[in-house]
Amino acid sequence: MTALDPNLNAFARHALPHAVSRLRTERLARSAKPFLARGGIKGERCPGCRLVPSHCLCSVRPVVPTRAGMCLLMADIEPLKPSNTGWLIADVVPDTFAFGWARTEVQPGLLALLADPQWQPYVVFPGEFVDAARVVTQLPPADDLAVGDVAITAAGAAPRPLFILLDATWPEARKMFRKSPYLDRFPVLSLQSEQISRYRLRRSTRDDHFCTSEVASLCLELAGETHAAQALEAYLDVFTHHYLQSKHQLPVDWADALHQRLRRVVMDGSTHDPSVGS
Secondary structure (H helix, E strand, O other): OOEOOOOOOHHHHOOOOOHHHHHHHHHHHHOOOOOOOOOOOOOOOOOOOOOOHHHOOHHHOOEOOOOOEEEEEEOOOHHHOOOOOHHHHHHHOOOEEEEEOOOOOOOHHHHHHHHOOOEEEEEEOOHHHOOHHHEEOOOOOOOOOOOOOOOOOOOOOOOEEEEEEEEOOHHHHHHHHHOOHHHOOOOEEOOOOOOOOOOOOOOOOOOOOOOHHHHHHHHHHHOOOHHHHHHHHHHHHHHHHHHHHHHOOOOOOOOOHHHHHHHHHHHHOOOOOOOOOO
């Protein structure tokens, strides 16, 4: 079932903080001084979407249950950035896990997750930087019980895909990949996409560098989770609109094509409309 209930008040939506929200709270507790985002939104923020209350996004948050899961390994300050899109993944995909990354230590919860037999982890990273023997570009079908080295769970079903996303700047992500030996035993999923990133909240020198939310959408699509992929893609577009309108002190256009597409995708799972956001 997909949740998009405009009558659900903000308090109820924030009652159970998701993994990225909890990680942000933990990171703030360790901070010696308040985190101030450069060029970002100032003043009070909604705890559910990190935007100012006048531009709150919580009433249109989609939740789409998926077979696939997401594991975010986040660079130190990523959970604090209001423009971070890993938060959007946790909004949409219920089975999203988030852990802070450190070179010298690994959180026990992360190791336990990676060892859980219900999951088949895939490290999402460009194949050009990885030994070709580890690289995969496709996933086994959900109903295929024996593909390659994928083990069979006690219940007799193939493990669920768990996409490990390195949520960081590109230089940080490369360092995280090299210095995380506990990931070495997992296949590396190299995404093949001809899309151009539409992310506008941070600058990149390359059009083929995607934000974390865009990468998650591509992973979900590859896993056959088309509805969730489209919902997350549409949600990113709406979040970007709210964020930029707030930054420039302009009102939100709740009736624009972006909001209409999100409502359509969430309510009936309709396919991507190439005329919107292209």
